[in-house]
Amino acid sequence: MIAFVRGPVAAIGVDSAVIEVGGVGLQIQCDPGTLAGLRPGQEARIATSMIVREDSLTLYGFADDDAKSLFELLLTATGVGPKLAQAALAVLEPDQLRHAVATEDLAVLVKVPGIGKKGAQRIVLELKDKIGLPTRAVTGRPLQAQEAWRAQVHAGLVGLGWSPRDAEDAVTAVSPLAADSPNPSVPDLLRAALRALSKA
Numbered sequence: 748m749i750a751f752v753r754g755p756v757a758a759i760g761v762d763s764a765v766i767e768v769g770g771v772g773l774q775i776q777c778d779p780g781t782l783a784g785l786r787p788g789q790e791a792r793i794a795t796s797m798i799v800r801e802d803s804l805t806l807y808g809f810a811d812d813d814a815k816s817l818f819e820l821l822l823t824a825t826g827v828g829p830k831l832a833q834a835a836l837a838v839l840e841p842d843q844l845r846h847a848v849a850t851e852d853l854a855v856l857v858k859v860p861g862i863g864k865k866g867a868q869r870i871v872l873e874l875k876d877k878i879g880l881p882t883r884a885v886t887g888r889p890l891q892a893q894e895a896w897r898a899q900v901h902a903g904l905v906g907l908g909w910s911p912r913d914a915e916d917a918v919t920a921v922s923p924l925a926a927d928s929p930n931p932s933v934p935d936l937l938r939a940a941l942r943a944l945s946k947a
Contacts, residue, residue, distance in 0.1 A: 749806060753792040756785045759906025761899055761933055764808065766791060775808035776829075778837035779898035784810055787906065798829050807833055813841050817878070824873045826866060835859045848878045896931040897922075903937045909944060917943050 757772050758765040764785055765772045775793055777785075785791050793808040794815040807829055809815040814836050821832035835844060838859045847855035848871055856867035897918050904914035917940035924939055925931035 749795050749797050751792055751794045751812075752806075752808075754790060756787050756789055756791050759785055759787060759902050761903040761906075761937060764791075764793070764906070766793060773806060775806045776833065777808040778833055779902060780837065781808055781810045781814075782902035782906075783898045785902070786911075787908070805829065809836070817841050817844060820874060820877060821870070823877075824870045826869060831859070831861045834861055845878050848874050851875070896925055896933050896936055899933045900936050900940055903933075904940055904944070907941075913944060914940075917941075 752766050752768050752773055752775065754766045754768040756764060757767045759782055762782075763774050763776050764782060765774050767773075775795060777793070781793065794810070794812045795806045795808050796815055796819055798805045798807060807818060809818060818829075818832045818836055821827050821835060822829065835856075839847065839855065843855065846852070851871050853864060853867040853871070856862055856870060857864055862870070900921070901911075901914045901918050904917055905911055909917070920943040921936050921939045925936055
């Protein structure tokens with residue numbers, strides 16, 4: 748088990764980052780919030796959970812050990828795989844997730860893409876006694892798809908070598924394209940942002 752990795756950030760993609768550890772580049776699947784905190788060339792510590800399948804070894808990365816622990820707990824729920832668990836932590840902060848499960852707030856849980864009402868009920872049933880209470884007052888609101896794409900596109904541009912400021916300008920430029928869609932396509936918006944940067 749690889750509990751965490753530490754090293755310089757070699758690259759940042761739309762949904763993953765490459766961290767150099769001992770001369771080896773480890774690709775780590777990360778949510779937009781984790782990616783947004785990384786900068787190419789700067790050292791980073793990412794808490795990780797390794798998922799072993801017959802045909803793959805995949806590292807999932809998190810900004811802290813708390814998010815990692817919740818990810819691994821979510822995997823114990825029936826029907827929840829790594830992608831869905833990571834999506835939950837991309838949309839909800841750890842304490843928002845704890846609060847939603849503890850209070851049986853299905854309306855919050857179904858905001859996660861891939862979790863329907865029955866799935867939310869199953870998660871509450873199976874995890875309510877395990878997940879614990881929020882460690883602090885729950886503030887803010889879930890990260891909606893309209894906000895999530897911005898972090899993903901920004902991280903993707905920075906990973907391709909653009910400065911954070913140029914990336915932010917490009918994200919602003921393509922915002923109208925995403926405004927009418929409840930689930931904006933990140934790859935399409937990333938390509939549009941690259942076109943905007945090339946024209947600039």
